[in-house]
Amino acid sequence: MLREVYEARRRALGPDHRDTLGSIANLGALLRSRGKLDEAEELQRAAMEIARRTLGDDHPETLSIVENTGVLLWTQGKYEQAEACFLEALDARRRLLGEKHPDTLASMCNTATILDMLGKADEAEALHREALESARRVLGDEHRITLTAINGLGSLLWGQDRLDEVEPLFAAALETKRRLLGDENRETLLSLFNMGALLDSQGRLDDAERHYLEALEGYRRVMGEDHPGTLHCLNNLGVLMAQVGRYDEAEDFYREALERRRRVLGSDHPDTLTTVGSLGAMYGSLGRHDEAAACYAEVIEGNRRAFGDDHQTTLNLIHSVGVSLWQAERFDEAEAHFREALEGQRRVLGVDHPMTQRSLDSMGTVLESRGRPEEAEVYYREAMEVARRLFGATHPDTLDSIGELAELLIAVGRFGEAEPLALECEAGNREQHGADAPETARATELLIDLYQGWHGAEPDAGHDASAAVWRDTLTGGAGAD
Structure with a gap:
């Protein structure tokens, strides 16, 4: 229906009319909600181009479209492109609306979150704190933007293992959202998921499971089976079930998350690769080493395409595949993986890095397994000397x-x-x-x-x-x- 409205307005009013622009935005939002992200991106970029041409770069509607394009790119795992959109919207809103305007504060939250995802933690924390302090002062503690800022700051602090600071933030946000928005509001569901993930990281697994399941049921009812929130819940429930030894349930959650993420996000999306890697880790712990190696190999190839051969994540995954191959007694393949990981880590991280030390040790292990003790000794000695320098004699x-x-x-x-x-x-x-x-x-x-x-x-x-x-x-x- 929305596509028909869009086509009718395009024919009657022309591609640059404001009503046509609104139809494009509505159709893009519908496609995104149904998981058709590539089609949604095409429409979103078309809307952004039309808005720039007809309304100007600084028009409020243009900035909303730019911001929404950033959200879509973020969902697709295109973080650097999303950052560019968020920064453009934030800079313009600071200039046009001022630091305390709700739209500016919302842009701060989005920009801070993407900066955190790109590893720019100091910039992200400063922006999260600025957004939270301003939102509390201007909008009050119970405003939606204030609660978004609380969640964003909490997630960043959690990533830095500052858990004592995180729990009161997440608990307060969840209680407020339940009271103001209801249990099945999308913002409440996000806070439920975040609280579950925090409890999971603290080892409070029964409480974590309860939060994850409530969030999953809510996301399924409110947002649908293919919504990113639904898929995050499925993946994390798989991880939790594997932690407590409920492996059949874990595999069911992983496989549902993986099937949906492949279809909705694509095989190379970071979230899809995360699920494949988690499934591989579980297979490895169960001694199903061939299946684990196949999962890790898929993750490696996805990371090579996304980040390149020398990215730290790619190199760590290459090492993990080597471990699975070694455990499966496929020693020649394991050696090739360990050697590639080691050469890349020497080049990218330097010899005195924990990951490089681990790969040196693994090279010694696989060469010893292959009956080449003289070569193994060289790697074992270097691993030992690096460990002495890095960790000390009794680590x-x-x-x-x-x-x-x-x-x-x-x-x-x-x-x-x-x-x-x-x-x-x-x-x-x-x-x-x-x-x-x-x-x-x-x-x-x-x-x-x-x-x-x-x-x-x-x-x-x-x-x-x-x-x-x-x-x-x-x-x-x-x-x-």
Whole structure:
């Protein structure tokens, strides 16, 4: 019906008439609500061009269309294009309407949110706080824009793990929206989802599930099955169910979210790739490594197309695929993935970065699995030295690297070189975790293996006595000096 109205007005009034422009905007909104985002974008851009030409860049209606175009681009995952639209609308409204006008404050909220999504956290926080302070002063605590600003600031603080600051913001916003707008208003549903996600991150999983399910039911009824809010709820319920071991339910939620996101958003949209990656992580935890690797490979290719080969997210995903392939004993493919991740991380992040250190360690592991101990040793040693510089001598990651190198040296019979490393590993774990911790027990077992192997190579050197001392330590004796 809206398309027919648009076509009729276009024929009767011409493409540049105000009524035609209104019909374009209405039809674009309908297409967006039905998940036809590419068609909606085409119409939205046409409306923006007509408004600029007929009304001028600074006309209020033009600025509304520019802002709405930004919202659509944001929904599509086109964050940099969305940022340009939001900044244009905000700059014009500051100039024309002033800092305290509701339209200016709404633009501040949108711009701050997209800045946060683009990793510009300091700029985003300053703008969120400016919007919130002005909205409270001008519009009051219960105005829709004030509540939007509260949610935006809360989401940013949450991303920085400042959870003590987040919960009172989210709780107040949710209570106010329930009271003023009702339980099934879209703003209330957004606050329900945000509260569920916060509770999830705090480990309060029963409360989180309750909030997610209420939000999901509301989104389905009010906004429809394909609305982004519905899809976010489905994805997060999948994550939560996997956390609590309800894997069949988790897979059902993931698969529904994935099918709808592929259809509505496309295979390369960040939200679609997030669901594929979450499904892959669950498969990996269940030992379904081939399925996990297939999911991760899809995410890698999507990120390559979206961000390029050297983006940090792409490189981390390449490493994750390597882990799944290694667990599936597809060692040659795992090595190729670990090597690509490592080379990119050295280039982009530098050698003294935790992700680079992890990939060095993974290269050592896969080369050892392939029976190439000399090459593995090179990577294990570099991983250990980087860990010492990054984390310190007794950090768990450093102790793991020390133990892996010691284990390799024991396996190739270089017991004298392995001994100081194995002793350092045991002492560090004892200091870090305590005498009864599993990590300390594993380090003690490594020393027993060392001295038993050394005794086999040099039967008269007394290494069997050292093995006995550490065995006594492991079984609750007095311990070793």
